[in-house]
Amino acid sequence: MADSKMADAAATKSGAATPVLTVQNLEAWYGESHILHGINFNVNAGEVVTLLGRNGAGKTTTLKSVMGIIGKRTGSIRFGDQDITRTSSDKIARMGVAFCPEERGIFASLDVRENLLLPPVVRPGGLSLDQIFELFPNLKERLNSQGTKLSGGEQQMLAIARILRTGARFLMLDEPTEGLAPVIIQQIGHTIARLKKEGFTILLVEQNFRFAATVADRYYIVEHGKVIDGFKNSDLQANMDKLHTYLGV
Numbered sequence: 001m002a003d004s005k006m007a008d009a010a011a012t013k014s015g016a017a018t019p020v021l022t023v024q025n026l027e028a029w030y031g032e033s034h035i036l037h038g039i040n041f042n043v044n045a046g047e048v049v050t051l052l053g054r055n056g057a058g059k060t061t062t063l064k065s066v067m068g069i070i071g072k073r074t075g076s077i078r079f080g081d082q083d084i085t086r087t088s089s090d091k092i093a094r095m096g097v098a099f100c101p102e103e104r105g106i107f108a109s110l111d112v113r114e115n116l117l118l119p120p121v122v123r124p125g126g127l128s129l130d131q132i133f134e135l136f137p138n139l140k141e142r143l144n145s146q147g148t149k150l151s152g153g154e155q156q157m158l159a160i161a162r163i164l165r166t167g168a169r170f171l172m173l174d175e176p177t178e179g180l181a182p183v184i185i186q187q188i189g190h191t192i193a194r195l196k197k198e199g200f201t202i203l204l205v206e207q208n209f210r211f212a213a214t215v216a217d218r219y220y221i222v223e224h225g226k227v228i229d230g231f232k233n234s235d236l237q238a239n240m241d242k243l244h245t246y247l248g249v
């Protein structure tokens with residue numbers, strides 16, 4: 001993790017933003033259903049960027065498109081300086097992109113250790129089990145518990161922990177706080193802040209902007225398959241009225 005810290009410090013010093021993800025005019029389809037109609041946003045190295053929007057707006061579809069698991073997509077998706085618009089999902093994973101799905105994808109019949117060890121390590125620099133247990137002490141206590149026995153919070157922690165082992169440096173987290181108790185949401189917030197400090201770059205999807213506000217550097221608003229607005233965290237207060245309208249909260 002020391003390398004990433006140095007890289008971070010260097011980026012801060014030079015003041016230059018290093019693009020990690022650049023999405024331009026992304027359109028995507030499920031079969032005949034045209035879902036994304038022009039998604040534009042970018043994420044720079046070391047940032048936490050949040051996609052906000054109502055249910056059904058196209059946030060998950062955007063993450064899946066970046067991961068290469070949507071059959072038909074057009075426009076341009078760049079990871080670093082590489083065009084991944086047509087790259088297969090396993091190759092995208094090996095480039096260091098990780099996706100933590102909304103449904104978490106914990107295997108019920110496997111225990112915590114087995115779930116942790118399941119995703120292949122794709123790059124050097126992944127967290128060791130000891131580093132993972134330092135981040136998520138309760139996972140260590142639950143090491144031999146089956147997936148079915150875990151609470152929602154433990155499942156979410158496991159889902160995040162699992163991708164940290166792989167060596168991915170760009171993490172996409174889809175609604176990690178959904179359905180969780182406030183104290184667990186707070187823990188997830190601390191984890192995201194810690195990962196940011198360690199130099200990870202994070203694309204977060206949230207409906208809970210009060211939570212997002214505790215970790216995000218910037219926001220984009222997704223509506224009907226388009227990015228319709230974007231602003232920095234420092235402009236959040238000034239955008240609050242608009243945000244209430246967009247999100248209907």
Ligand SMILES: Nc1ncnc2c1ncn2[C@@H]1O[C@H](COP(=O)(O)OP(=O)(O)O)[C@@H](O)[C@H]1O
Nearest residue numbers: 030033035053054055056057058059060061062
């Ligand atoms: N597998 C699918 N097949 C067809 N339509 C889908 C599928 N998954 C999602 N959709 C539709 O795509 C739209 C966007 O969904 P999604 O990206 O999941 O939204 P969000 O994550 O913002 O709630 C919704 O209208 C949803 O019904």
Ligand SMILES: [Mg+2]
Nearest residue numbers: 059060061102
């Ligand atoms: Mg979703």
